[in-house]
Amino acid sequence: MEVVTEQKIALIEDDPVVRHTTQQWLDLAGFDVQSFETAETALGSIKDNSFCAIVSDVRLPGQSGLDLMQQVKAVNPSIPIVLITGHGDVDMAVKALQKGAFDFIEKPFEPERLSDTISQAIAHYQSSKHWKSRQHYLKNLQGMEQTLIGQSAVMKELREQIHKVANIDTHVIIYGDTGCGKEVVAQCLHQYSLRSKHAFVPVNCGAIPETLFESELFGHEIGAFTGAAKKRVGKLEFADKGTLFFDEIESMPAAMQVKVLRVIQENTVERVGSNQSHHVNLRIISAAKSPLLNHPEFRQDLFYRLNVAQLYLPPLKEREEDALLLFDHFTQQANSNTRRASRADQDALLSYHWPGNVRELRNVAMRFALDDSVTVGEILSSQPTTPNPTKQQGVSLAIQMQSFEKKVLHECLNRHHGCISDVMQELDLPRRTLNQKMLKYALSRSDYID
Ligand SMILES: Nc1ncnc2c1ncn2[C@@H]1O[C@H](COP(=O)(O)OP(=O)(O)OP(=O)(O)O)[C@@H](O)[C@H]1O
Ligand SMILES: [Mg+2]
Secondary structure, eight states, X not given: OOXXXXXXXXXXXXXXXXXXXXXXXXXXXXXXXXXXXXXXXXXXXXXXXXXXXXXXXXXXXXXXXXXXXXXXXXXXXXXXXXXXXXXXXXXXXXXXXXXXXXXXXXXXXXXXHHHHHHHHHHHHHHHHXXXXXXXXXXXXOOGGGGTSOOOSHHHHHHHHHHXXXXXXXXXXXXXXXXXXXXXXXXXXXXXXXXXXXXXXXXXXXXXXXXXXXXXXXXXXXXXXXXXXXXXXXXXXXXXXXXEEEEETGGGSOHHHHHHHHXXXXXXXXXXXXXXXXXXXXXXXXXXXXSOGGGOTTSOHHHHHHHTTEEEEEOOGGGOHHHHHHHHHHHHHHHOXXXXXXXXXXXXXXXXXXXXXXXXXXXXXXXXXXXXXXXXXXXXXXXXXXXXOTTOOTTOXXXXXXXXXXXXXXXXXXXXXXXXXXXXXXXXXXXXXXXHHHHHHTTOOGGGTOO
């Protein structure tokens, strides 16, 4: 789906002086403006061109701005239209909004009010185009994308790597922070390998008490130890011909590391309390949060056995385009009456640093989908992991820069009581950049006017 990235707008105004000055102002504000004298001359171009907003006077010779709006909406219902009405023409303004105008502006108007409104209209339009494009992507998921969702370049590359590695029957280590999707990657490796008809057996090394580890992995015979009332097949045997997934392998007790190494070397397993060996054919996929060689207690010989191929999952913060996509996916999973994230919700999603990665995002999306009255910002500020603003440790440089930028803009807008040209001058910012930043940080000029 085409996504409009340029700020291309059509301006329709019959008065040559007003048209010329408005065009000049909007050009200066950074918009790419094409102006027209009448609705009739504008219509052909609007249908052929990818404008992302239309600004039209209501009273025009020939067809009116309202007629123009109706015709444009018939072809492209989502394009935002800002109408300029005569002073005090309240009836007309109400009618325009009812018929689907994005907003109306009364003559005479402050040029800043017009450019602010156009910026909002464009942001709204683009956000709705992006939403449609994400919906299209989610409805047409194919193959591995159905399980491992993501449109970012790193996720596309990762899926290709998984396809390649899945077919080479070697052991693999997956690195990535908590909640990044390491287990999803391990499942994909299994699903797309020749072992897929056999079991995928996850073992969370961080969650098994040390005393139970051996019996969990190797199984036991009746009476092998106190409490062993029944014979039990261990995970290693269970994973025979399939895939064994060691999650948090860095937490595997030292004594177990020696035993697992022996299993890899000899391809045999002995249940606790038995002398009989069972042959096993295993593929071991391990997951760790940080390089295993940085863990002095992790045996190097085991590491070199397991480390035949490696895959790396970047944190969610490094693949921001996936955050909105995954958010839409999880809200739809939680509630089919999809609640759509507003612009403010999206900004909150994009400026958060996601210490819990995709798992945390999924939980936020679930809460959002199930409670119509709560915003993403409110959910995030109640997250236990939200960093304390006075304690910036662990917050990425980009996030700290953004929060600083927002603070500077807020203070400057406050000092100049919302006068945009003074803020532009003090901060030496072009209007377009300032508009974009104000939108990004949800700063509204009206909040600063006395
Ligand atoms: N790319 C993705 N597409 C769809 N769902 C995902 C994706 N990545 C993660 N998830 C979902 O996010 C949650 C956490 O993923 P997973 O359990 O694989 O993370 P992990 O890296 O193994 O976490 P941990 O380090 O805590 O073990 C799961 O519900 C998983 O289904
Ligand atoms: Mg995991």
